[in-house]
Amino acid sequence: MSRIATRPRERRARDDREPAAATIVIVSTEEAIVPLLASRDAIPLATHVRGALVAPSLQLVRSFHLEPEYFASLPIELHDALRALTASSWLAMDVATAHYAAIDTLGLAPTAIVEMGRQSATRVHGSYVRTIIDQLRTTGGADPVSLLSRLPSILDRIVLGGTAAVFRVGERDVRVELLGMPVLRYDYLRHGWAGAFQASLELVTRKVHVAEITALRTATSVAYQIVWI
Secondary structure, eight states, X not given: OOOSOSSTTOOSOSOOOOOOBXXXXXXXXXXXXXXXXXXXXXXXXXXXXEHHHHHXXXXXXXXXXXXXXXXXXXXXXXXXXXXXXXXXXXXXXXHHXXXXXXXXXXXXXXXXXXXXXXXXXHHHSHHHHHHHHHHHHHTXXXXXXXXXXXXXXHXXXXXXXXXXXXXXEETTEEEEXXXXXXXXXXXXXXXXXXXXXXHHHTTTSXXXXXXXXXXXOBTTBEEEEEEEO
16 A cells, blocks of 8 residues: 655654635525435434545554554554454444544644545545446536535445535535534544545546535534535
8 A cells, every 4th residue: 555655753744734724605596416305403323434434544544653652542442443444344433433533643734634535535436436427427427516416325335324415606616515424523534535525526627626614514514615627
């Protein structure tokens, strides 16, 4: 597997600032690409996540030689489960949240996490996303909006429960919301998803900018403004 740093001990990148946040603008003319089918406070919480979602973060820990610090922050009764993790396995949500809580204690640079999110999207979802793109091209064309309309099917592969919504707010501007997932309270996953959206959408357009809408952040949800050219 590729490493994202040539000098692993230097885990804090020079530019370790938080990625830019977006200001929320909800307009009456926005179009629901993937509608929210329930009120935000009535969405059933996800119960499990796929090992494929968790594995890249463990790779990042290893690449920075931070396994001792990571396992010191992880409850000892969960060590065996995380050491034996496979991409096809399912982790109960309490195990996944403990994992990401331990990751967040390590002080990883947001820029490194975003890059790992990009790499994860390519490795974990790349073939599936490309299959979707091929299908879209045979039925009328692939662009960020049409690809994001398939977001629920992508999530179903890696999360049991929760939901997603996508709203078009401009010609090249959408708001994406992930909801009902307790793991979204952790910085690692919020930054990682930003990188994953960016990498996936750049398969169908030239340049993509992703920024979290922090006003919509909750303990179980995250929202992004996504703009492309």
